[in-house]
Amino acid sequence: MFKSARSILDDKLALIGLSTIIILLVIAICAPSVSPYDPMKINLQERLSPPSLEHPMGTDDLGRDYLSRIIYGTRISMTAAALITMISLIIGLIVGTASGYFGGIVDETLMRIVDIMLAFPSLIITIAIAGILGPTFENLIIAMTVTGWVGYSRLIRSSVLLVKEQDFVVSSKAIGCSDLRVVFDHIVPNAIAPIVVLATLDMGNVILGLCGMSFLGLGAQPPTPEWGSMLEAGKPFMESMPTLMIFPGLMIMITVMAFNFLGDGLRDALDPRIKAKVEI
Amino acid sequence: MRLDKGETLAIVGESGCGKTVVGWSILRLIEPTSGEILFKGLNIMNLRGKRYGELKRKMQIIFQNADSSLDPRMSVRNLITEPFRANRIFFNGDTIRELMEKVDLNEELLERYPHELSGGQRQRIGVARAIALKPELIVADEPASSLDFSVQAQILYLLKKIQRDYGVSYLFISHNLNIVRMMADRIAVMNMGKIVEMGRTEDIFERSAHPYTQALLSAIPAIGSDRRKRIILKGEMPSQSEIPKGCRFHTRCPLKKRICETTIPTTTEISSGHCVSCHLVCDTG
Numbered sequence: 001m002f003k004s005a006r007s008i009l010d011d012k013l014a015l016i017g018l019s020t021i022i023i024l025l026v027i028a029i030c031a032p033s034v035s036p037y038d039p040m041k042i043n044l045q046e047r048l049s050p051p052s053l054e055h056p057m058g059t060d061d062l063g064r065d066y067l068s069r070i071i072y073g074t075r076i077s078m079t080a081a082a083l084i085t086m087i088s089l090i091i092g093l094i095v096g097t098a099s100g101y102f103g104g105i106v107d108e109t110l111m112r113i114v115d116i117m118l119a120f121p122s123l124i125i126t127i128a129i130a131g132i133l134g135p136t137f138e139n140l141i142i143a144m145t146v147t148g149w150v151g152y153s154r155l156i157r158s159s160v161l162l163v164k165e166q167d168f169v170v171s172s173k174a175i176g177c178s179d180l181r182v183v184f185d186h187i188v189p190n191a192i193a194p195i196v197v198l199a200t201l202d203m204g205n206v207i208l209g210l211c212g213m214s215f216l217g218l219g220a221q222p223p224t225p226e227w228g229s230m231l232e233a234g235k236p237f238m239e240s241m242p243t244l245m246i247f248p249g250l251m252i253m254i255t256v257m258a259f260n261f262l263g264d265g266l267r268d269a270l271d272p273r274i275k276a277k278v279e280i
Numbered sequence: 281m282r283l284d285k286g287e288t289l290a291i292v293g294e295s296g297c298g299k300t301v302v303g304w305s306i307l308r309l310i311e312p313t314s315g316e317i318l319f320k321g322l323n324i325m326n327l328r329g330k331r332y333g334e335l336k337r338k339m340q341i342i343f344q345n346a347d348s349s350l351d352p353r354m355s356v357r358n359l360i361t362e363p364f365r366a367n368r369i370f371f372n373g374d375t376i377r378e379l380m381e382k383v384d385l386n387e388e389l390l391e392r393y394p395h396e397l398s399g400g401q402r403q404r405i406g407v408a409r410a411i412a413l414k415p416e417l418i419v420a421d422e423p424a425s426s427l428d429f430s431v432q433a434q435i436l437y438l439l440k441k442i443q444r445d446y447g448v449s450y451l452f453i454s455h456n457l458n459i460v461r462m463m464a465d466r467i468a469v470m471n472m473g474k475i476v477e478m479g480r481t482e483d484i485f486e487r488s489a490h491p492y493t494q495a496l497l498s499a500i501p502a503i504g505s506d507r508r509k510r511i512i513l514k515g516e517m518p519s520q521s522e523i524p525k526g527c528r529f530h531t532r533c534p535l536k537k538r539i540c541e542t543t544i545p546t547t548t549e550i551s552s553g554h555c556v557s558c559h560l561v562c563d564t565g
Contacts, residue, residue, distance in 0.1 A: 168352075175363045175412075190353060
């Protein structure tokens with residue numbers, strides 16, 4: 001573990017990604033104290049003002065301070081992405097472990113359900129579920145979780161299949177461990193490490209998906225300062241006040257890139273073989 | 281094949297002949313397709329539930345590869361207390377200390393992880409896990425083959441000591457005949473999943489009757505003038521999916537006769553406790 005921490009610090013891109021994420025997290029956590037104004041406060045006298053010292057990112061069509069809205073947007077995106085990833089991971093872990101460890105009919109049933117889910121493009125299922133449940137941010141989180149766990153369950157299953165065959169699992173069975181103990185003490189801890197890395201890498205995509213759906217009007221609704229819905233709200237003023245679209249877009253880009261850089265770095269650090277191949 | 285209390289029976293044979301399968305079947309780590317396994321007079325194949333759990337505790341295994349048979353994410357303390365925790369048996373600091381002492385490991389190692397230990401130390405932990413529940417039978421699946429020479433001797437000595445102290449029986453699986461000679465009371469020679477010759481260690485080493493055993497014995501590297509003439513087997517081992525008719529060894533046997541190709545040899549006891557299945561032996565003796 002120490003070694004992998006070192007090689008992450010050596011990897012410049014990963015380091016940039018990691019520091020960006022840390023800054024974004026701090027901003028998200030301290031949103032009320034770092035934002036200069038109330039993100040919901042409407043001030044029609046100052047509507048659509050360009051960036052200035054008073055309003056570093058300007059104001060939107062209702063005169064709300066754009067910087068404060070961006071800051072609160074960080075909080076919303078980060079929590080939602082973390083929540084979706086975590087719930088997906090937990091469901092994926094349960095399904096994947098059950099299917100990989102027990103095999104047979106359990107495996108068949110679960111994997112066919114997964115196949116059905118994978119047969120449709122996840123975007124379409126997400127739109128459908130979000131549409132049926134109604135366009136709120138909570139429902140979007142549910143919809144994205146429904147599609148999110150599928151990939152994890154596949155990965156965890158294959159990871160479990162590998163671990164299951166190892167001598168130490170046979171050894172603990174010989175010693176008299178129950179299935180439950182074998183799974184929780186040996187299989188899960190050994191199978192999950194690479195998946196957690198993948199989950200980090202995936203956070204960026206989750207944020208991208210969240211913002212995309214909100215932009216389409218299926219997620220956060222207008223008063224909520226969410227990057228995707230801010231983009232959508234700024235669209236009519238694209239020519240007169242392009243900053244309304246540039247800033248949320250930039251934030252999405254920075255966040256997604258930061259997660260991807262860190263994810264790539266983590267993968268290299270935890271599996272040096274891939275990197276070694278590239279260097280040859 | 282039988283194994284008495286406090287005895288060591290070695291199974292020898294070349295790679296892939298089914299030695300490990302025998303060991304694993306006894307512990308039901310793999311399910312045998314046919315046949316029966318009796319432990320203390322009970323057929324363990326039919327046992328279920330609590331009785332089986334109790335019986336299973338009396339049989340343990342030491343693995344061939346000490347590196348892979350210990351969970352890399354568990355500390356030594358967790359590894360050696362797992363047998364107690366898994367079977368809900370009371371243990372305390374004294375139990376752990378006693379166990380560590382039995383396998384000559386320093387207590388300081390308790391908080392270490394397997395990758396911080398040497399091969400010998402890891403195998404000792406494997407031994408400690410196996411003896412923790414005071415079993416009556418230990419399947420030792422090439423317990424020393426992944427270790428270097430001096431450490432091998434230590435581990436084998438440790439196993440001998442444990443046998444003396446506890447009266448445990450060993451099913452000793454190995455391909456190293458020198459080690460087998462040192463450890464075993466009796467030897468079973470396996471070829472392609474069948475035992476071709478079985479007898480006391482002296483009988484096998486001094487009076488081996490089956491050509492396969494003779495070939496195996498001739499492959500032991502020896503020092504000095506008592507070097508035997510090597511019998512080199514021709515051809516490859518037949519694949520498990522197309523087992524030869526008749527004697528399973530006939531494709532490679534240097535002393536093959538016509539009958540070997542068609543008829544499965546019966547097992548004959550040529551002297552007390554020394555059994556051979558080979559046509560050559562049936563005819564002459």
